[in-house]
Amino acid sequence: MLKGGMQGMFKQVQKMQAEMQKVQSELGNLTVTEDSGGGMVKVTANGNRELISLVIDPQVLKSEDKEILEDLIVAAVNKAIHSASKMAEEELAKVTKGMIPPGLNIPGL
Numbered sequence: 001m002l003k004g005g006m007q008g009m010f011k012q013v014q015k016m017q018a019e020m021q022k023v024q025s026e027l028g029n030l031t032v033t034e035d036s037g038g039g040m041v042k043v044t045a046n047g048n049r050e051l052i053s054l055v056i057d058p059q060v061l062k063s064e065d066k067e068i069l070e071d072l073i074v075a076a077v078n079k080a081i082h083s084a085s086k087m088a089e090e091e092l093a094k095v096t097k098g099m100i101p102p103g104l105n106i107p108g109l
Contacts (some may be wrong), residue, residue, distance in 0.1 A: 019095040027088050034079035041072040045080040047088045 027047025035042045042055040054076075060069055 016095060020092060023091050023095055027091060030087060030091070032080055032083040032087055034076055034083055036075035036079065037068075037072040038073070041069075041076045043073075043076040043080040045077075045084040047084055047091065049081050049084045051080070052075060 001014045002014065027051070030047040031044050031052060035041060037057075037060070040057040040060045042053075044052040044054075046052055056069070060072065063069075075091075
């Protein structure tokens, strides 16, 4: 009985690993967009936490305050990376739901 139980558990783990690999490969196609400065700078990142696009309102470029523009870019990028990380965690959690006991913290999941 224990052997059959272990085999069943092993198959479940293999299935979960395959599903996680599929989700991880699909994360590159999922995107989030965040902005700063009331939309003056917009950043899009994918689920792999890669910057996909950066859009700067032309009005910001006309002002000659380089430091403000840099701050807006940093803020938008940080927001996008945070949102992309949260999205990736949620997608991976869909795969592991019910498979990992509550409270068990496994890095990367």
